[in-house]
Amino acid sequence: MKRVVIVICDGLRADMVGAEHTPNLMRIAEAGVHCQNHGGVFPSTTRTTAASIATGCLPGTHGLQGNAIALDHGEGLKVYSVGPPDFRDKLHAAKGRTLKVPTMSERVKDAGGAVIYANASPGAGIFLDPDGHGHMIHRDVAFGPGRVTLEPHGTGHDAAGDAALTQRFIDEILHDRKPALSLMWMCEPDHTQHGVALGSPAHIDVVRAADAQAGRVYDNIRSDIDSGEVLFMVASDHGHETVAEVIDLEDMLIDIGLKDGPGSPDVAIAPQGMSATIYLSDLAKDRRDAIADHLRADARIGSVVTGDEMRNLGLDPNDGLDIVVVGAASEAAGEGGLPGTGYAFQGDLKISNNVGCGQHGGLGKYEQSPFLILAGGGFAAGTAISDKTSPVDIAPTAMRHLGLGTDGMDGRALQS
8 A cells, every 4th residue: 555654854944954964864865856945835833834734735725824823702803822732622613614625634534544643832733633534643632533532642842752752653653553644743853943043062963863763764664665655755844043133013013002902802913933913803904004014114024914915925815814024034144153043023922932042934044944855656766856845745745646636735746
């Protein structure tokens, strides 16, 4: 039976993939195909990209337009993080659905099934299969088909946890169960990058650790990859850039009289790291242009997008969004020596933004530079794809290998 195995190294930017830091990824690339012009989705956040990888669709199509989004449960707009285990139910209660389109797990449910092992945030794992068509095992939450509760894997949220999860993935999934779709999502190097200088020894250590786990998975299915039975994809969801400064948009708009107060439902600001999305209540819709004009005048802000222009970012302006704010970015190097520096945002929700450390979510060159390598499945060894590729191409490529449909996907099967 043909199978697809996917490994995600969360937050590993493409310019870190090389012989010095990721020898395993390089030997996989030499035996497969390296996508040399791979870019991210917007916002370049983990939970948004997880849904894009799962569905083959841009955020505006699948409906999860950020790591944090505003919902109205009848008492006005409120910003929620997508990360906690209960967010999925809050989204369903507000909108009557989770994602707007089917996931890979749904597509393979009657054709060999799917098993996902995840170690990023609970929400990132859940939105790979939010309606429970397959098995999703996270350290804090787990379910099987029909969202039947299962035992979480319980490993640590760090490189050691990724290593333990990899061993379970190899033993229980790759060697034993062998579903049509197997996906493992590591938390590193992203988890550490948020708290250290990019390029520092601590950063390099977790890059090498993630590389080692990817190599272990590859080695355990090498014969099936070489035979063409297994299509193996190893990738990241986004890159990282260094935070130069954190801008609190909530405080800013309150100070100039364009937001009523902290957490007020008139103007709901969802921070996405190096971008932010703003939702306006019906009574505040007439403030849109004043807010946008004020933000455009701030040199720390790279772009402000409203209306149908959001479609150029892969977003749907008819799904509640009114304003998108993107931090300015530059080639300036951080303390650890890696290029790429930008501005991050706070909103109604206060997230972890550490000056001098890694962050993502915007349009900077390096945060928008994840990587993708494919091996097996009929791809010629030692080749490259120079055309632009994206996380939305992963699902159609997987489904093509399995002989299943790709209807409704924004991405393309890379076999073609």
